[in-house]
Amino acid sequence: MIQSLIEQKRALGVFVSEHELPDNLTAHQWALLEKVVTFLGPFEELTRKVSSSEAMAADVIPAVTVLQRFLSRETDDDHGIKTMKGTLAAAVRRRFSDVEEQPLYSIATLLDPRYKNLFFSNTNTAANAKEMLIRELLRSSREEENHDLHEPPVRKPRRDHASSSLDSIFDEIADEQAPVSLNRAQVGSTAQLETYLGETTIPRENKPLQYWAVNKVRFPTLAKMASRYLSAPCSSVDSERLFSSVSHIVNDDRNRITADHAEMILFIKKNLPLILPKST
Template sequence: MSRENPWAVKITEALTHFIALDDQPLSVVDNVGFRRLLSTLEPRYEIPSRPYITDVMVPKLFEDVKKKVRDQVNKASALSFTTDIWTSSVCPMSLLSLTAQWLDEEFIRHHVTLHAKSFRGSHTSQSIAGAFDSMLQTWNIPKTSVHAVLRDNARNMIKAMSDAELPSLPCTAHTLQLVVHEGLLSQRSVTDAVAVGRKIVGHFKHSALANSRLEDIQLEINQPAKRLQQDVQTRWNSTFYMIQSLIEQKRALGIYVSEYGLPDTLTGHQWILLEKVLSVLGPFEELTRKVSSSDAMAADVILAVTVLHRFLTRETDEDHGVKAMKGTLAAAVRKRFTDVEANPLYSIAALLHPRYKNRFFSNATTAAHAKEVLKLELLRLPGELDKQEDHDLNEPPSRKPRTDQTTSSLDSIFDEIADEQASASVGTAAVGSSVQVETYLGEAVISREDKPLQYWVVNKVRFPTLARLAGRYLSAPCTSVDSERLFSSVSHIVSESRNRLTADHAEMILFIKKNLPLTFSKEA
């Protein structure tokens, strides 16, 4: 069967898809078992060489997918991005990522990966800014279409976005990391207890015999056999999970100590302290998961800060032993999130989120200021805002009654604040350019069970100009998690079995892996 045979062409394309989508090394085409499999499935097919896949098929597939991605990106009126820098541990390679997301006219969210660009030399702000300009030019994306870039809190990245004249926001997950780190280190007793816990977990991690003995004890006391979790000090939530696993296995560990001993043990006071730490950091862990989800928005940040601050400043009977840490955490939240309500990328997004509106600002003054900024932003849009006569603004869609589905302390605080603000958020008579804003804000917020983007699908006729802004401001995520997940994929592509892969080929394969599935939807 010739290489140009339609059936052979189809098999070769599928083979290239297999390599890109399943993180297979390019050398798989030389593997005996794989060649025997293909020979069995289609004896007439001549398996292409590795250079042919590398130099012909991967670039061809890359260009095909790139064209389809470009068609989608060019339709977007406003795009939000995430970026990060990754350095390989198996070869001298650094990559600068760029992922994009936007909302279309039907408020459907789209995600694409644009770059994992080779980034050589020093990671200065000037170099990063230059690389960003180059990446945007590659896709013909004007800076006026860039709504926000989510990046980490490193100074070089902050300055790079300023140098490139691009609006940017810090990753909320990274900021929470800094808040918790400061809070955990505020009390020596906490860090000492965590250090002892880390030694205990390390003992079982490095000794198969010790781990086996612990599993036997777990089974004897009718507990599921579970390993203790080791933490990574650069990720605070891994420390949370380590403490959680220690407390879950407290009884089993007590029996183990009495029979075999440990290099270090937690005192009764330290066990109690760790349980308190777990209760204090529980909302942070929940919040980190929520802001890291694929549908989280920059609009969620003001809500998160308000709810978190109330949790930390509320005194309860359970505060004994952790009151100082809660205070330090509250101070860290204020310090790290001090400007969120003054930043239009957050405040306007919150106002345009139908579940939040102006209900979750820290005070009436900042809420009123945010509303005025929103009105000014509306006036900057092309077209006449006041052409509303044909739209019935006086009949809001019926609101579903709130169902009692509170599942966490954060949810209960959310409901508490929303109920407090409901009576203060009544509609007022509005004229001129304020009509849409006042009518929209005067209506009740949607429930936690309702989808905010679906709200705008239903109400874009009632509030057409607000809907245009919502399509822009609700496109921004609140973390750079997309780029972090991208680099998790890169670590599979640039691995020990692929350490000779060039940065250009690595980017092509990653681009295909992330974006090729977008072309499958119509075929599914």
């Protein structure tokens, strides 16, 4: 709205002078409006980014961190909008104060090769996010071990009744050491994570899912976790936009279309671009 007003600044000035209107914006007020538009530009940019159909939960923490860094910087152009800037900075801190404590956003950020652990507010929150991911990796490893039905259980050899009375204790101690193979799997997951975090991040314009499609052989455990967390959108905008698309399908000219056919058409509209090659 303010941008449109500034674009019509000259036309408004001519109209005011020709009709001798009593009130008009002063030069100082026009300058403030231009500062406001420049200042709100990053908010619009981030809003459009997180509202796109390709936005992920991993985009939330980096967006908040970048926005807080932007609001904390003092420039010569802040004169006249310092109060506005401080109010917005306080609102961002209040609304997103606990975002780094939520596993969905923290783990998704770590598993995004564009961000990893570089965009957390401090080293403590980055370390906490890493611990969340390690616990999730260990839990996933235990579930895979518990549900592994490919190998039959190992039969214990039948012992003679005359065997030593200490045999049961030997067996007990041996059974206590059985989880060693699981610990190795856990160590493997941790090693994958350390290697992954130690590598350079990919450019922000690259697609993280394509990265995991290529590197799933190197980091198989992390790739499975990434497919789970990087599939979560960061907002409901795209789903709401999809519901609004129904109004373009069911209208006055097609008011007798059945609900099943409307659902099929909407499904094709949403998913067909995913399989068709993009035109260059």
